Amino acid sequence: MADNKPPASGPPSGDTAYTQWYEVKAGDTLWKIAKAHYGDGSLYPEIFKANQDVLSDPDKIKVGQRLRIP
């Protein structure tokens, strides 16, 4: 479901050894990712907020992107 490898570019400030990471796959949406990790897709804003350094729009995620799962 999730991997815990930080992005190759190095962790942004605030990331720790306990930060959980997820690599976006084809067909993923933040809703699906939130549903998988929290059981509730409506909680996707939590993931969006935690990744605002790489996401400007919750509807625009890219395959291969590594997202924090707070």
Added chain:
Amino acid sequence: MSHNHSKPRGTLYVLLVLGLALSACSNQMEPAKKAIADIEAAVSAAGADAQRYIPDQVKAVTDQLAGLKAKFEQKDYDAVVAGAPAVLAKAQGLLAAKDAAVKQAAAKQAEAAANQAAAAAQALATDWETLSATVPDAIAAVDSRVNILTKSKKLPANVTKDALTTAQANLADAKSSWQTATAAQSAGKISDAVIAAQQAKENTDAALASLGMPGG
């Protein structure tokens, strides 16, 4: 005639010489006996533990004392009297030598204890450094996830309701233990701080496992 008179005179002379020699010997017997007793008393005064602290010096004196006693047994009292002062001086020096050795041993022991205490303090400081660099992050990660999951209408497949309840309890314990740890650290009680921090780490590890989250 004169020849007949010289024989008893010669015998008398021999007897006189022998008598003088015996007298001289027996005259030295008492001083020799006293000299040996004085050496034994000096060795004794050094104490039973002298053997433990200055074994070589004690052996040197007791060996020389044994030599004097052997000479005494051979009735060579002159040799005993002649050799005794040097041995007595060494025997009388044993007590001071032992005291110095005892002091040196005590100083070494104190130094070893101080080194051990410093090593233990360093180990605690290292433990604290490691724990203080990780436990707050672990608590924050669990706290964040618990907060989000409590808002969830349905839990994810890998987290049961009981697991979430367990994680919440572990999180509360971890926060409490961490508070205890930081208070102890601020008060300079590093040992108590490390114990409490380790407890906080155990609690967060348990919470992370309950929530299916990776450890640090």
